[in-house]
Amino acid sequence: MTLLHTDVSVGDALPELSVEVTPTTVVLGALASRDWRPMHHDYKFATERNGVADIFLNTPNQAAWFERYLTDWTGPSGRLGRMTFRMRDSVFPGDTMTFSATVTDTSVDDAGCGWVGIDVALTVDGRTCSTCTARIAVPTDDDDNPWRRRGDQWAP
Amino acid sequence: MTDAAAGDLPVDVAALIGLPQYDRTADFDVERAYTYNTAAATRNSNPIFWDDAVAAEITGGMIAAPTTLSLWMRPHYWQPGATGEQVALQVHFDLKERFGLPEAVMTDNTLILHDPVRPGDRISHRQVLKSVSGPKTTKLGSGRFWVIDIEYHNQHGDLVGIESYTGFGYRRDDATRADEVAS
Numbered sequence: 001m002t003l004l005h006t007d008v009s010v011g012d013a014l015p016e017l018s019v020e021v022t023p024t025t026v027v028l029g030a031l032a033s034r035d036w037r038p039m040h041h042d043y044k045f046a047t048e049r050n051g052v053a054d055i056f057l058n059t060p061n062q063a064a065w066f067e068r069y070l071t072d073w074t075g076p077s078g079r080l081g082r083m084t085f086r087m088r089d090s091v092f093p094g095d096t097m098t099f100s101a102t103v104t105d106t107s108v109d110d111a112g113c114g115w116v117g118i119d120v121a122l123t124v125d126g127r128t129c130s131t132c133t134a135r136i137a138v139p140t141d142d143d144d145n146p147w148r149r150r151g152d153q154w155a156p
Numbered sequence: 157m158t159d160a161a162a163g164d165l166p167v168d169v170a171a172l173i174g175l176p177q178y179d180r181t182a183d184f185d186v187e188r189a190y191t192y193n194t195a196a197a198t199r200n201s202n203p204i205f206w207d208d209a210v211a212a213e214i215t216g217g218m219i220a221a222p223t224t225l226s227l228w229m230r231p232h233y234w235q236p237g238a239t240g241e242q243v244a245l246q247v248h249f250d251l252k253e254r255f256g257l258p259e260a261v262m263t264d265n266t267l268i269l270h271d272p273v274r275p276g277d278r279i280s281h282r283q284v285l286k287s288v289s290g291p292k293t294t295k296l297g298s299g300r301f302w303v304i305d306i307e308y309h310n311q312h313g314d315l316v317g318i319e320s321y322t323g324f325g326y327r328r329d330d331a332t333r334a335d336e337v338a339s
Contacts, residue, residue, distance in 0.1 A: 025197070032193035036231035036242075037336070050259055051296065051328050059262045061197065063223035065165050068200035076204045076214050080222050083264040147215045147272070 003074045005106065005114030005140045010100040014073045014101040014118070019065075021057070023049060023093045029061030056090035066132050074116075078138050079146035081115070081156030085132035095124040104133075111153045114140040166289050168206045169254060172285045178246050179282040182228050183235070186220050186277040219272040225308055225317045228279040247283045247304050248323050257299045257325035264322035276312045286320070299305045299326030 019025070030040035038045035040058045047054065057065075066085060071078050091097050105117030120132040135156065137146035146154075195205045203210040204219065211218045220228075231242035243249050252260050273279065289301040306319045 009256065028193075028197040032190065032197040033224065033246075034227050035191075036230075036233045048259075059265050060223065060226055063265060063267060064194050064198045064200070064221060067221065067223040068195075068198040068202070071202050073199070076202050076210060080267075080269055082266070082268050083223075085265070086264045139335075145214065150271060154270065156270065 002052070002077050003138050003143070005108070005138050008103055008106050008116050008138065010103055010106060012103040014069075014099075014103075014120075017072065017099040019071050019097050019099075021091055021093055021095045021097055023055065026055050026057055026061075026099055029064065030058045033058060033060035033064070035060060052090055052092075054092040054094070056092050059087070062087065062091070062102060062122070062130060065097075065099070065122075069101070069120065069137055070118065070134055073101075074136060074138050077145060077147070078136050080134065081154075082135040083132060084134075085120075085130050087130045088155075089124075089127065089129045091122070091124060091129050093127075097129065098123050108140060110132050111139050111149070111155065112140065113146060113149060113153065113155070114144070116128065120152075165288055166254075167249065169251070169288060172247075173287065174284060176282045176284050179280070180229065181280040182278055184226055185226055186275050186279065187222075188218060188275045190224060190227055191218075191221045191275075194224050194227075207312075215272060217274060219274050219279075222272070222317075224305070224318055225267060225269070225273065228273065228277075229281045229306075229308070237242060243322065245283065245304060245306070247285050248302070248321070248325075251285075251288065251323075252299075252325045253303050255300055255325060257327055259297065260266060260299075260323055260325040260330060261284065262321055262323050263301070264320075266318075266320040268318040270317055273310065273316050277316075277321045279308055279316065280311075281306050281308045291322075293329070294324065294326070296324065297326035297328040299324060 027041045035058045039050050100122040101118050107115050118134045122130040191205050204215050230244040264272045265332050284305045285304040304321050
């Protein structure tokens with residue numbers, strides 16, 4: 001599937017994604033991102049030193065989950081330009097994290113690149129754990145490919 | 157969440173704000189296997205990470221998952237001659253030590269993605285302390301927030317990304333119970 005810029009409107013909602021988080025989810029994500037800090041794999045360290053309920057998802061892995069969620073929607077031609085997220089609360093094993101999002105902006109820049117602004121929420125049982133704003137480029141037509149852009153043609 | 161609060165900062169810390177530090181090159185080349193690991197950890201079926209033909213058509217060849225940017229500058233857990241814990245984002249750990257704050261979490265992360273990172277690249281970075289807050293108390297404990305920016309370049313000098321982290325270094329307050337901080 002290739003999502004085109006003309007397919008997107010402000011207010012569009014992305015399909016929700018729900019994922020059951022296990023200890024393996026947390027550890028796999030931490031090690032995949034070369035994050036060896038013990039609060040992401042050592043229960044005793046997380047609970048007794050950090051004072052949190054369990055090991056928890058690390059920052060780069062949350063980024064990777066946001067990336068996956070956004071490009072599930074855009075398809076492979078979607079190219080992430082910018083993403084900011086705030087982690088208000090941790091995500092622990094046993095949680096079911098749900099991603100939801102709304103399109104907040106669409107624009108075409110001076111180089112002809114089609115951009116979509118999106119607000120994403122990561123919630124657990126209705127509690128907002130992280131909020132994210134993203135700016136992702138999608139093709140403006142069937143001949144456009146944001147991944148071909150370099151230099152002045154790419155302004156994330 | 158952060159504020160300049162420059163007035164209450166120790167002179168040595170204030171002097172570090174805006175100063176590039178730890179200008180380093182990665183210990184290893186970008187490896188495709190880490191993209192598989194990241195895609196597997198997030199069940200990401202994007203074909204540009206799994207299918208060479210699709211990657212050739214769309215991204216001009218295989219790329220690293222864009223959000224793995226920081227991965228390439230993270231040290232090995234251990235290597236010959238290394239002593240002590242090997243850590244990424246050294247400025248963050250320097251601040252923990254400087255302020256005597258044994259615990260820390262990241263609260264905010266920004267990624268700005270430029271040229272794609274590709275297998276075989278060798279990434280370099282530098283860290284810049286942007287701000288340090290005055291003393292703050294949260295449900296985790298008492299400490300300070302700080303913002304650190306990192307610029308990443310490939311071996312050709314091309315900018316591949318800029319990242320910004322907000323960290324909170326803290327000391328647990330005696331009254332802080334685990335069930336409160338986990339709420």
